[in-house]
Amino acid sequence: MGILNNESCLKMKEKEYHKTIEPLKLKLAELQRVGKEKKIPILIIFEGLEASGKGAIINEILVTLDPRGYRVINHNHPLAENNLPLKQYLEDIPGQGEFHIFDKSWYDLAFQEENDITRRCKEINKIERSLLRSGMLIIKFFIHVSKKIQKKRYFKAKKNPAKSWKVTPYAWKQNFNYKSIIESWEDIIERTNNYDCGWNIISSNSLYGAKSEIFRIIVEKIESYLNQKEVRPNDVLLPYKKPYSLDDVDLSKTIDKKEYKKELVKLQNKISDLHHELYTRRIPVIIAYEGWDAAGKGGNIKRVVEKMDPRGYDVIPIAAPNDVEKSKHYLWRFWRSFPRYGHVAIFDRTWYGRVLVERVEKFATKYEWKRAYQEITDMETQWVNNGSIIIKFWLQISKEEQLKRFKERENTPSKKWKITEEDWRNREKWKDYKEAIEEMISRTSTTSCPWYIVPANDKYYARIFVLKKIIKEIEKCLYGV
Secondary structure: OOOOOOOOOOOOOHHHHHHHHHHHHHHHHHHHHHHHHOOOOEEEEEEEOOOOOHHHHHHHHHOOOOHHHEEEEEOOOOOOOOOOOOHHHHOOOOOOOOEEEEEOOHHHHHHHOHHHHHHHHHHHHHHHHHHHHOOOEEEEEEEEOOHHHHHHHHHHHHOOOOOHHHOOHHHHHHHHOHHHHHHHHHHHHHHHOEOOEOEEEEEOOOHHHHHHHHHHHHHHHHHHHHHOOOOOOOOOOOOOOOOOOHHHOOOOOOOOHHHHHHHHHHHHHHHHHHHHHHHHHOOOEEEEEEEOOOOOHHHHHHHHHOOOOHHHEEEEEOOOOOHHHHHOOOOHHHHHOOOOOOOEEEEEOOHHHHHOHHHHOOOOOHHHHHHHHHHHHHHHHHHHHOOOEEEEEEEEOOHHHHHHHHHHHHOOOOOHHHOOHHHHHHHHOHHHHHHHHHHHHHHHOOOOOOEEEEEOOOHHHHHHHHHHHHHHHHHHHHHOO
16 A cells, blocks of 8 residues: 555644644634534544654644643553453543543554454444444544654654653664554554544654644544534444244243252352353453343342352443443443453343333434444454353343232332332333334344343243353353353
């Protein structure tokens, strides 16, 4: 491609630079305020070569902005060994009205993982597509510098005691391997240079020219974004081959109490052993529970974790998002809760709330919940591709069984707290929820992350069913059986 071999740049002297930059700075400060008022999340990504001047460029932007409204995140530190590689970046995305600058990003991760560039770039494209569709503005810069000038800046920095620490063995290695590094970055840029989120390639051979060009681009991109009409793509709905029907679930399945107790002890001991093996082999597990109100999710989870080491798992109850979570991408709070390697995260309700309660109760627009099917399966695929086990359960009970359990809760002092007015309201919309559930299962039950539908009219049967399924999925991953 050769896009980074072009050494031409905008040359500018200091006097001309200050004359050009001042009106751009004033405009950028104004646009920051407008973006905050309109609750637009803005993410600016800087990647580039060593000694390309990223620090000086970012600093010039910062002195222009209201310090209460921006955040700079330097991702130059090593990846956390216990976490999903992309997690540290996703945790730092801006919320509504926030202005974030990434000094190195998920693209640096792709660059470091030279043998896995293709997969990582595909993941990044899907993440950025999801962020863009949620209303985020993303502006991407790659700052390059010629090999000759890079070397010249190294020697100059070495003579300055305040800057000599920057000239590391890695920096010299980059200059020595300049050609291969440029080729790797060109490959990444080509794979991720999308129409709606393209790269801006800036030569910093002239630092004044680079700063001026970057300010101009940022101002133009934000202005254009604020003035454009919302365009929604038509291809947001994830297709499926065969519709699923909850009417096909056999709810008559039961297990004898004596047999249940015998099976429970055996299966819980097995889960405990497997939990230790997962920790030793550093495999993260996500167990996702969805189901009707009063379907028995809490009791089921209790039996799963009863003999597990409490230091190695988290039970994460999902309620309505708080104000901070509402300001972020709707998957943000789940990205943050991803388990460390070797740990288990059990979600009592999940990211599927987007296509269930938020759909039925109209907390999400039709466009938002329709596009969520694809975004959710992309997220789950990303987790699986990074070595995770994901097990998803839907606990199915009949409408009659639910009524029976609601009344039992109302009449039992120790359980009365479990029943709320919201439960009764949701019950009135059984038909709407049923339609949403069936579509959710149809569109998001994939080969790598299938839904397991649990007949749960009999709580004992449901608990044994879930324990057996968890054991089977973990053993399949550990031993290939």
